[in-house]
Amino acid sequence: MKSICRDCLWTADALVERCGACASRRVVRHDELAGLTIAHLDCDAFYASVEKRDRPELRDRPVIVGGGKRGVVSTCCYVARQYGVHSAMPMFKALKACPDAVVIKPDFRKYVAASEAIFGAVRELTPLVQTLSLDEAWIGLDGTERLNGGPPAFQLVRLQKRIEEQTGLTVSIGLAANRFLAKVASELDKPRGFSVIGSEARALLAPKPVGVLPGVGPVFRKTLQSDGFATVGDLAAADVRDLVKRYGETGLRLHDLAHGRDARAVRPEHERKGMSAETTFNEDLTRAWDLEAELWPLCEKLASKARRDGVASRVIVLKLRRTDFRIVTRRVTLPEPVQTARALFAAGRDLMAPELGRPYRLIGIGMGDVQDAVDAPSALFDTPETRALKTETAIDKLRAKFGAGAVVAGRALKS
Secondary structure (H helix, E strand, O other): OOEEEOOOOOEEOOOOOOOOOOOOOOEEEOOOHHHOOEEEEEEOOHHHHHHHHHOHHHOOOOEEEEOOOOOEEEEEOHHHHOOOOOOOOEHHHHHHHOOOOEEEOOOHHHHHHHHHHHHHHHHOOOOOEEEEEOOEEEEEOOOOHHHHOOOHHHHHHHHHHHHHHHHOOOEEEEEEOOHHHHHHHHOOOOOOOEEEOOOOHHHHHOOOEHHHOOOOOHHHHHHHHHOOOOEHHHHHHOOHHHHHHHHOHHHHHHHHHHOOOOOOOOOHHHOOOEEEEEEEEEEEEOOHHHHHHHHHHHHHHHHHHHHHHOEEEEEEEEEEEEOOOOEEEEEEEEEEEEOOHHHHHHHHHHHHHHHOOOOEEEEEEEEEOOEEHHHOOOOOOOOHHHHHHHHHHHHHHHHHHHOOOOOOOOOOOOO
C-alpha cells in the first residue's frame, strides 16, 4: 500500500495524486507508507477550534483565546494568525495587530472534554499514547495491523476522519519512523494535514533552521548560529567529535537528530498532565514571609522529582486554601519549560502576591502540561534557569550520596 484517500479510504499499491474511487486529491502517498509506525497527532488551533465549533457564528471571524488586555494569547484561530497573532503574544499586541478579533476567556472544562473524546478514540487503537498536552500526543502503532484491520497509516487516516466527524474538530497527523520525525511531519501541512517522512528525512531536514530540533531554544539557537550551525544540514555535515567537544552529550544528540535518528520510544507511563506538591499548616498563615517559607521546600521537592523523572513544564500552578476551605488556584505560562526550584518559587511567589492579606491553611505548587525534558530547550548556556539547574543538579547528587540533610539549599537560590 502506497496511497490512501483521506475522504473515502480507498487504497492503492502505486503512488497516485487522485483517488481512483472518488477522484479526491486528498491522498496520502509515500513509498514507505505501509512500514512506518510512529505518529504525532496535533489538534488544530485547539482551544479556538472548540470555541468556533460551539459558536458557529464565529466560523469566519478571527478568534483569540486568552486573558484580558493585560494577559497573553493562549491560542488563536488560523484567521487571526494571518494578522500575525500567535500563542504567548501579549494581548495588547494581539489586539493591535488584529483589532476585530473576538477574545474569549479560556474554558478548560470544555477543552478537557474535547481532549478526552479525541484521545479516547486514539486509545481504542493502541495503549501506546504519550500525551504532551491536552491537544497533542505521540502514538505507537507497531504490531496493531491485524487487530485494527490495516497498517498504521490506514488506521490513522480512518482515525482522523472519525475524529472530525464525531467531535467537529480537526487534527493534523505526522507519520514517520521515530518521534522526532513524526512531530516534524505533523507541522508540514496544518491544518487538517497528514504528512509522512521516510528515508528522505535527512534531505528534508537539511535546509530547516536548527530551532526545529527538540531541545534547541532561543538561547541555544543563537549559540549554534554563532558557531556556524544555522541549519540542520550544517549540524549533519559537522564531525560528531567536534559537536561532542563543543556541547558534550547534547552534541551527540544533535548529530543524531540532524541525521533523522531518534531512539526514544513512545512511553505512555510518561503521560502526565501535571504533578504537584502541597502542605497543610498547623496554624493559619497570613504573612508573605511565612507562606514563602512553606512554599520553598515544596518547590525543592517538586523540582527534584521533575529532574528525576526527566520532565519539565512551562505551566506553573499555585494552590491556596482559605480558612473557609475555599480553594484559590492561579497559573502562569512561562516562556520556556523549567525544572528548578528557583523557577518554581519565583513563579509561585509572583502568583501569590495578589492574594496576600488574608489567612490560609494550605499551599501547593504544581507543574501542568509536563513534557520530556529532552524536548525542552537545552540547558547549556548562561541564563538564570541554567545556572540554577546546574546548582540544583549538583545538590541532587550530593543528597543522593550523603543523605537528604547533607546539603541545605534553603532560599539561597531565591531570585
